[in-house]
Amino acid sequence: MYSADTDEQDAAPRRDGGPLPSTAQPHGSGLESLRRRNTALVARTLLHRGPSARSEIVHATGLSATSMTKITAQMARARMLVELTAVAGGNMGRPRVPVALDTAYYRFVGIHIGLRRTTGGLLDLAGNVVTEHAVTHRSRTQKAILNEARELRDQLVATAGGPERVLGTGVATGGRVDPHMGVVVDHPLLGWKNVRLAHELGTDDGPVFIDSSVRAMALAETYLGAARHADSSIFLFIGNIVGAGLMVDGRLRLGHDAAAGTLDHLPLGHTAQGTPCRCGRTDCLAALASDVAVLERARQAGVVPSHASFESLVTKSRSGSTQAAALLKERAEYVGTAAGILLDLMDPDLLVLGGGLLQTPEHLDALRAAAAARLSRPAAAERIVPTGLGEGSLVRGSGSLPLHAFFSDPAPMLRTPIGG
Numbered sequence: 001m002y003s004a005d006t007d008e009q010d011a012a013p014r015r016d017g018g019p020l021p022s023t024a025q026p027h028g029s030g031l032e033s034l035r036r037r038n039t040a041l042v043a044r045t046l047l048h049r050g051p052s053a054r055s056e057i058v059h060a061t062g063l064s065a066t067s068m069t070k071i072t073a074q075m076a077r078a079r080m081l082v083e084l085t086a087v088a089g090g091n092m093g094r095p096r097v098p099v100a101l102d103t104a105y106y107r108f109v110g111i112h113i114g115l116r117r118t119t120g121g122l123l124d125l126a127g128n129v130v131t132e133h134a135v136t137h138r139s140r141t142q143k144a145i146l147n148e149a150r151e152l153r154d155q156l157v158a159t160a161g162g163p164e165r166v167l168g169t170g171v172a173t174g175g176r177v178d179p180h181m182g183v184v185v186d187h188p189l190l191g192w193k194n195v196r197l198a199h200e201l202g203t204d205d206g207p208v209f210i211d212s213s214v215r216a217m218a219l220a221e222t223y224l225g226a227a228r229h230a231d232s233s234i235f236l237f238i239g240n241i242v243g244a245g246l247m248v249d250g251r252l253r254l255g256h257d258a259a260a261g262t263l264d265h266l267p268l269g270h271t272a273q274g275t276p277c278r279c280g281r282t283d284c285l286a287a288l289a290s291d292v293a294v295l296e297r298a299r300q301a302g303v304v305p306s307h308a309s310f311e312s313l314v315t316k317s318r319s320g321s322t323q324a325a326a327l328l329k330e331r332a333e334y335v336g337t338a339a340g341i342l343l344d345l346m347d348p349d350l351l352v353l354g355g356g357l358l359q360t361p362e363h364l365d366a367l368r369a370a371a372a373a374r375l376s377r378p379a380a381a382e383r384i385v386p387t388g389l390g391e392g393s394l395v396r397g398s399g400s401l402p403l404h405a406f407f408s409d410p411a412p413m414l415r416t417p418i419g420g
């Protein structure tokens, strides 16, 4: 399970603490600090466990029953929590009233800016996708894409019921993103350099958090997906872009230059037939295993027409093309080799896979076999699992940026002050 990033034991701001709110402060000292920390703890416990009796939260958190009664009452007044219908009690026979996160009131906005389209949606307080909407780019210019994202955000805020219902907005995109500076440093596929994305999408209505889509999805896997019971995990994304999100002992590793998890040029010891990597070599993970790379090889081999999409290659494989299937299996094996290297290096509890790679789950066994062949301890390949985010993974990823900030310290993001 993840830990709060704003624990007061850890008062010094950390560079690698993940996408904290730019206004994030240590909780301070004294009773106020204790109350904020305990509220965050109860909220995270409910997110992790789902609806629970107060006695169960007492057991899970170590807080006293008296504190629990007070905290849950304050959370209910702040629209964070609801009481559910009483259920029959345990051995004393008293009915228990479970409590749950209030999924009806507050929303997180999540927006993902991709190569071909921008996808946005709303999450409820428990991270469920309430609504999702994708807009295909009308034009590839930076201005047009930013305008489109702003329109989508405004539309989502209206759908949520107005700015007072929105706790925060998360915006994720590919390339290298510095969440503390609010800047997309470099996104080669979109041709963006030093774009002040947080500023461009900022409003007076609430905080905006930005990060790379891979790190955002790593957070989502940790809060809501396959890695929710893991302390340390690697999220390996293989799509048009490739990269990893590293959760180390419950914390998202950002890195010195906000570049942790860059894997484009990981050499795999194979040479790709096809277009070399941007760096000029032919044995890089990106050149061997990205969706665009495998599609390019399929086009060059005449397996699909020259303007075909990656989806059409997958369709071709499903309809019995052995050539298409062989290319996709080979790609899965390249990813397996990379996964083996990462498992050896980090020894995480889990390695979670995401991206276009999972459109061909029939090759997961080949992927695990290639990882096992590379690993010092082949059994570690069993820790490779597919994403647990399901439908709406782009919205759950970007929406996890404000969700993470909220569950680290809810009080500053609430419209109704908590406590008193």
Ligand SMILES: [Zn+2]
Pocket: 264, 265, 277, 278, 279, 280, 281, 284, 286, 287
């Ligand atoms: Zn390269």
